[in-house]
Amino acid sequence: MKKTASESERSHLPDEAIPAKFVRGRVVVKGEYAPVLYEAGYYGTLTSTAKLTLEPEEALLLSRRERIQVHDTEGTKLEFSDLLERLAEGHPGLWTRFLVYSDLRSRGYVVRTGYGKGLLFRVYPRGAKLNEATAKYFVCAISEGSPLKVTELDAFSKQAKRNRKKLMLAVLDRQGETTYYLVAPADIAAEK
Numbered sequence: 001m002k003k004t005a006s007e008s009e010r011s012h013l014p015d016e017a018i019p020a021k022f023v024r025g026r027v028v029v030k031g032e033y034a035p036v037l038y039e040a041g042y043y044g045t046l047t048s049t050a051k052l053t054l055e056p057e058e059a060l061l062l063s064r065r066e067r068i069q070v071h072d073t074e075g076t077k078l079e080f081s082d083l084l085e086r087l088a089e090g091h092p093g094l095w096t097r098f099l100v101y102s103d104l105r106s107r108g109y110v111v112r113t114g115y116g117k118g119l120l121f122r123v124y125p126r127g128a129k130l131n132e133a134t135a136k137y138f139v140c141a142i143s144e145g146s147p148l149k150v151t152e153l154d155a156f157s158k159q160a161k162r163n164r165k166k167l168m169l170a171v172l173d174r175q176g177e178t179t180y181y182l183v184a185p186a187d188i189a190a191e192k
Helices: 005-010 033-041 056-064 080-088 094-106 150-162
Strands: 018-023 026-030 051-054 068-072 110-113 121-124 137-143 166-172 178-183
Touching (some): 018 033, 033 051, 056 068, 056 080, 056 094, 080 094, 094 110, 094 121, 094 137, 094 178, 137 150, 150 166, 150 178
Parallel strands (some): 018 068
Antiparallel strands (some): 026 051, 121 137, 166 178
């Protein structure tokens, strides 16, 4: 098992993988370990009934780190590649998002899903307590060579500014390395 230092400090996670279910295109953890996993790394959305629904990127990261073991509704164990294949069906561009998410988490940041289309992640400072801290960045992830319209970038920049966040552009190159660019606000005048 690969437990990160921040996970070890915040929780009492078991040494064995936590059981999870793949149901209707989502990965869900139920029972006593749902709140423990949530607190360990602020993964997923926790309900009052001890049900933790993971975002696709979170489920893949936890599966890769062997923190969860996912089974489908028939009881078939899903390895990382199987889970990726099933989750990718309903989430185009998942591999790029997963690699950026994984990179941010490996750097010690608390990462949550973003606001709307394009702004994929909200990034909190290292060691942040989710309900006490506010996100510092909005992150938009793209693959090297993929087009990003200036109007889209402008909309992302304005949304970040309205929310008092800095906008980061995460560009994933062909070797799987992520480079981050801070996007400075600018007024882009549209031609009439």
